[in-house]
Amino acid sequence: MSSKSHATLRYTSMRATIFLGCLLVAVLLGHFGVIPVAGAAGYVFLVLLAGLVSAPLSYVLLSKQRDEMSAQIEAKVSGLRSRTAQRIAGQNAEEDAADDAARAATAQQN
Secondary structure (H helix, E strand, O other), X not given: OOOOOOHHHHHHHHHXXXXXXXHHHHHHHHHOOOOOOOHHHHHXXXXXXXXXXXXXXXXXXXXXXXXXXXXXXXXXXXXXXXXXXXXXXXXXXXXXXXXXXXXXXXXXXX
């Protein structure tokens, strides 16, 4: 199986891992009092902080995986467009043939 066949799954799992790592660090910092945590709102703040820190880390660290995922998605979309264009061309050819047959039948009656 190709290494790029699961690029989206790989990117998503690595992105989630970075987020969870940042969340773990934030929770530990909150637990040891480095970051003040007061009640449930404090834990929501820690989750938001982990998201804020993990976003640029993911952007920098996962650029190769993001490019592979983008190429995989682009290939699937172009394949879908190609099949759709072929299907539409076939339908247009059928309609043109039916239209030509109807015109020929009308011309023979007149």
